[in-house]
Amino acid sequence: MNMDKPLLKVEGLSKTFGGLQAVQDVSMVLYQGEILGIIGPNGSGKTTLVNLITGFIKPDKGSVKFRGRDIAGWPPHKIADLGIVRTFQNMRPYYSLEAYRNLIVPLNSPRAKRMGMGRWGERDTVALDILEEIGFERDSFVPYKKASALPTGYLKRLELARCLALKPEVIIADELFSGLSASEIASLVPLIEKLQGGGITFIMVEHRLRELFSLANRVIALDFGTKICEGSPKEVMANPRVRQAYLGPGGSD
Amino acid sequence: MAEVQRRKERLDRGIKVRAESIYAVSSWEETAYLLAPRIILVLGLLLAPLLVQSPYWKRVVTVVCVYGLLGLSFDFLAHFVGLVSLGGALATGVGGYASALANKALGLPVFLSIPLASLAGGVVCTVLLLPCLPLRGVYFAIVTLMYPLVLSRLVEAFNILGGTDGIPGVQGFGGPWAESYIIISALLLCLFGLRRLVNEDLGLILRGVKDNDQAVKASGISVTRYKAIAVFIASTLGCLAGAYLAHLYMWAGLSLFALDFSILPIAATVIGGGGTLVGAVVGSMILVPLSELLREFGTLRIAFYALVLMGFIVVRSEGLMVWAQRKYHQFERWVQI
Numbered sequence: 001m002n003m004d005k006p007l008l009k010v011e012g013l014s015k016t017f018g019g020l021q022a023v024q025d026v027s028m029v030l031y032q033g034e035i036l037g038i039i040g041p042n043g044s045g046k047t048t049l050v051n052l053i054t055g056f057i058k059p060d061k062g063s064v065k066f067r068g069r070d071i072a073g074w075p076p077h078k079i080a081d082l083g084i085v086r087t088f089q090n091m092r093p094y095y096s097l098e099a100y101r102n103l104i105v106p107l108n109s110p111r112a113k114r115m116g117m118g119r120w121g122e123r124d125t126v127a128l129d130i131l132e133e134i135g136f137e138r139d140s141f142v143p144y145k146k147a148s149a150l151p152t153g154y155l156k157r158l159e160l161a162r163c164l165a166l167k168p169e170v171i172i173a174d175e176l177f178s179g180l181s182a183s184e185i186a187s188l189v190p191l192i193e194k195l196q197g198g199g200i201t202f203i204m205v206e207h208r209l210r211e212l213f214s215l216a217n218r219v220i221a222l223d224f225g226t227k228i229c230e231g232s233p234k235e236v237m238a239n240p241r242v243r244q245a246y247l248g249p250g251g252s253d
Numbered sequence: 254m255a256e257v258q259r260r261k262e263r264l265d266r267g268i269k270v271r272a273e274s275i276y277a278v279s280s281w282e283e284t285a286y287l288l289a290p291r292i293i294l295v296l297g298l299l300l301a302p303l304l305v306q307s308p309y310w311k312r313v314v315t316v317v318c319v320y321g322l323l324g325l326s327f328d329f330l331a332h333f334v335g336l337v338s339l340g341g342a343l344a345t346g347v348g349g350y351a352s353a354l355a356n357k358a359l360g361l362p363v364f365l366s367i368p369l370a371s372l373a374g375g376v377v378c379t380v381l382l383l384p385c386l387p388l389r390g391v392y393f394a395i396v397t398l399m400y401p402l403v404l405s406r407l408v409e410a411f412n413i414l415g416g417t418d419g420i421p422g423v424q425g426f427g428g429p430w431a432e433s434y435i436i437i438s439a440l441l442l443c444l445f446g447l448r449r450l451v452n453e454d455l456g457l458i459l460r461g462v463k464d465n466d467q468a469v470k471a472s473g474i475s476v477t478r479y480k481a482i483a484v485f486i487a488s489t490l491g492c493l494a495g496a497y498l499a500h501l502y503m504w505a506g507l508s509l510f511a512l513d514f515s516i517l518p519i520a521a522t523v524i525g526g527g528g529t530l531v532g533a534v535v536g537s538m539i540l541v542p543l544s545e546l547l548r549e550f551g552t553l554r555i556a557f558y559a560l561v562l563m564g565f566i567v568v569r570s571e572g573l574m575v576w577a578q579r580k581y582h583q584f585e586r587w588v589q590i
Contacts, residue, residue, distance in 0.1 A: 054471070080473035088471070094464040097457065105461040106472035108454050123454065166473055 005032040007201055008084070008170060013052055013062035013072075022048040024225040025062070030170065035192070035202040037216035037233070039209060041245055045225035046205045047089060050174050053203075054086045055079040081111045083169035087159035087176055089205075093147035099136060100143045102158055103127035106165035115167040127165070134161045134191065153184045160191075170201045177208040185211050213237065221245065262588045269582045290581065294531065295441060302433035311429050315501065317541045318436040319494045323518035324525070324533025325443055326490040332528035333451050334483040335463030337390070340397030341518050343381070344491020345498060346404060346510035348374040352496030353420040353505030363424055367435075367496045374492030379485040386480045398515065405510035419506025423499050436497055440534065443490055448530055450486075459483050517541075524565045526572025535574055539565075 008030035015023045023045045030036050040046050051057040053064055055076035064072040071079055080086075094102050106112055107123045118126035132138045134157045142150070147158065156176055163171045177185050185208065192215060196202060206212040213219070213233035221229045221236055223245040229236055236242055272283045301314045323341045330336045352370035355361045361369065385396045408414050415421075426432045450456045458479055461469045466476045495514075499505040517540065518533065525536025543561060547554040569576055 056467070056470070075475075076467075076470040077473050077475050080471055085473070086471055088467070092465045092468040092471075094461045094468065096464055097460060101457055102461075104454055104457045105469060105474065108458055109473040111473045120454065162468065162472060 006030065007032045007067065008053070009063075009065040010053065011063045011065070013049070013064065014060050015048055015052055015057060016060060021225050023052060023059075026222070026225070026227050027062075028220055028227065028230070030201060030203060033196065033199065033201055034217040035196055035204060035215050037212045037219040038203060038205045038222065039207075039212065039219060039236070039242075040222035044222040044245070046222055047174055048225075049222070050086060050172050050203075050205055053079075054084060054172060077109075080166065081109070083111065083166065084172065085163040085166050085168045085170070086172040087156075087163060087174055089174040089178065091152070091155040091159055093150075093155055093158050095148040096146065098144050098146055099150060099154070099158060100124060100127040100131055102147055103130055103161055103165050106162050109166060111166050117165060117167060130161050130164050131158075134158075134164065135187065136161075152179050153181075156180060156184075157188075164195075168200060170203065171195070172203040172205070174205045175207060176204065177206060177211055189215060209237075258590050259587045260590055261585050263579070263583045263585050265583055294534075298437050298441060299434075302430070302437070308429060311433055313542055313545050315433055315436050317537050318440045319498060320518055320521055320537035320541055321440050321534040322436075322443060322490050322494040323514060324521040324537050325440075325447060325530060326487040326494075327518045328522045328527055328530055328533045329447055329451075329490075330483060330487045331522070333456065333463060334459045334480065334487075335389075335466075336480065336483065337394045338397040338487070339394045339515050339519070340400045341491055342401035342510045342512060342514035343397065343404065344374065344378050344488045345495030345514040346401055347377050347488075348492025348495030349499035349505045349509035350414055350420070350495075351377070351492065353423045353499045354414075356424050356500070357420060357422065363426060363500055366424075367493065367500065370496040371489050371493040374495065375485045375489030378488035378492065379481055382484050382488075383481060386477050386484070401510040401512075401515065405507045408507060415506070417507060419504055420499075421504050423503045423505060425503045426500060432501060439493060439497070443493070444530060444534060447486075451530075455479075455482070520562060522572075524562070524569075524573060526574035526576070526578075529572070529574040529578065532572050532574035536572075539573075 006029045010026060010028045013023055013026045014021070026045075026049060028036075038046050038049065048057065052059045052072075055071070055074050055078070058073050062072060063070045066082055066084060071082065094105065104123055104127060107117050107126060112118075128138060128143055131143045136143045136154065136157065142154065147155065150158070156179070160171070160173070160176070176188070180188070189211065192202065204212060204216065216233055218231065219233050219236040220227055221239070221242045223241070228241045228245060229239045231239075268283060268286050272287050278284055298318075302311050305311055305314060323345070326344065327338060327341060330338050348370050351374045352366045355366035355370050355373075356363070359366075381400060382397065385393055388396060409417055426435065451460065458469065458474065459482075462476055462479055462483075469476050469479070495509055498509060518537065521536030521540050522533040523536070524539060525532030525534065540562075544554075544558060547557050550557055565573075
């Protein structure tokens with residue numbers, strides 16, 4: 001990771017739903033090439049933060065700067081067009097389409113066309129290539145199965161594949177590991193390391209702390225919508241406020 | 254006492270599986286299996302005007318095709334884009350008036366005024382519906398239902414476009430053959446064109462919008478833009494039907510905004526099987542002649558009509574073509590579990 005190059009800079013981001021302060025004055029920096037982990041107990045505002053950065057929810061206050069340009073409040077497809085793409089916690093494939101045809105949709109986006117991800121007539125092949133990279137056996141029936149017939153593990157991979165079809169700069173993975181078995185996670189970890197090696201920057205929102213801490217370069221902890229600590233995985237793990245947030249008062253003993 | 258439990262198992266026929274791959278053209282059986290349903294439909298439609306004798310029934314055939322087009326338009330929007338429109342009459346009205354104006358005011362002949370009115374009408378309908386595109390489900394449906402009602406009242410209130418008299422003296426087709434075959438070929442073109450479209454890249458994006466518009470947004474694609482494209486395609490089909498009607502009756506009037514054009518195609522699609530496209534055509538092949546046959550019952554006509562509709566929906570709620578395609582492609586057997 002490159003500490004001189006802030007790719008994404010979030011400043012004073014806030015969002016209230018009714019009386020609930022979902023995200024309160026959160027600031028953070030994402031450096032080019034790193035994996036930034038975001039942790040926090042249920043309801044701490046992790047997914048809301050993802051939604052705010054990717055434009056699915058408009059912030060009340062604050063700015064999100066991508067390469068110096070303020071993108072807060074932009075519509076989601078414009079933000080995705082910049083190369084900031086996300087996965088959804090509860091997977092959102094196109095259930096009535098086959099796995100490889102799920103990728104035809106992002107491959108037809110303006111960004112994918114700009115980035116040379118296949119012309120008309122080549123997109124099926126490009127889609128199969130991406131699926132193979134992400135762990136769909138090419139010579140099997142799996143890429144040709146409808147998404148509705150795929151198990152969770154493949155659907156999570158399909159979420160990542162959708163991001164890759166856009167040749168992303170930043171992938172924001174919202175609980176990619178949840179609902180997966182330990183062995184499935186173990187097979188995803190090297191894949192993410194490989195993508196990071198290929199120059200993609202990650203924000204990973206996770207509940208599975210052990211797997212996240214082995215991957216992440218830096219970690220941010222949220223509680224009740226505010227940032228309570230930031231640092232290397234070791235520092236965050238040792239922080240008493242983080243322990244308290246997860247285990248309740250007295251949990252730090 | 255152990256209860257024997259059974260369930261129905263459905264398996265693809267071997268010929269279906271083979272015909273999906275390279276073997277499709279390797280034997281005449283497989284080629285015939287693939288082509289037979291298409292040929293029956295195409296030949297049936299093309300021969301229909303030759304088989305019926307009276308001008309009255311020739312006219313019924315053309316009306317079947319008009320409702321078939323409107324049903325296609327509804328089915329495409331509802332099952333491939335996820336926009337349920339109750340305003341099919343908006344397109345017939347706009348298309349009909351546009352074609353009448355193109356013909357009378359600009360002096361364009363029929364073969365120019367119909368395509369031109371279809372495209373221009375498609376644009377008008379899309380612009381009118383543009384503010385409703387962010388709406389979903391029942392909200393979109395209600396707003397589209399209002400459009401034809403509002404437009405016909407506007408024409409009446411401001412006495413524009415001929416007011417309640419409409420625009421008479423629109424050029425006709427000059428004979429029953431042209432009348433029949435223009436609309437039959439238009440219907441076949443639109444049917445096979447749409448079937449092609451929904452499997453092309455554009456169609457896949459639209460199906461993506463129906464399945465999961467959030468994922469489409471997350472893919473860097475503007476959902477509104479693609480919904481607008483879909484509405485344009487569907488409205489163009491509807492306007493084509495309306496333009497054809499204006500020339501068929503040699504008159505464009507308020508009846509082009511009639512509720513029939515909104516509701517009947519939906520009933521036809523439900524009976525024929527939503528999401529199959531061809532179902533909309535088959536449904537109108539049943540409903541339109543049925544409605545004519547029931548004329549003898551006088552005022553009871555609508556009651557019998559409703560009974561038949563209800564019968565279809567209770568017995569074949571999935572739709573005729575969904576059922577027929579399943580029977581054609583799969584065999585069923587009972588297995589013990």
